[in-house]
Amino acid sequence: MQTKLEDEIIRLLREGKVDKIVGIGLSTIPALITALKDVDRGVRESAAGAIGKIGVNDEQFET
Numbered sequence: 001m002q003t004k005l006e007d008e009i010i011r012l013l014r015e016g017k018v019d020k021i022v023g024i025g026l027s028t029i030p031a032l033i034t035a036l037k038d039v040d041r042g043v044r045e046s047a048a049g050a051i052g053k054i055g056v057n058d059e060q061f062e063t
Helices: 004-014 018-024 026-035 041-054
Strands: none
Touching (some): 004 026
16 A cells, blocks of 8 residues: 555656656655556656656665
């Protein structure tokens, strides 16, 4: 079951609002990781792009 934030992130990804997600920042990373498993290829690609734009590294976030 997805959280409310995950649902919102998926919605934004489907709408192509990656910059809005990037603006929110690191708090979106768990939801973006979940989105990498979405059935929609476009959502997965957008999630990967958002993670890349946020620029996560090991020191900032641990899975």
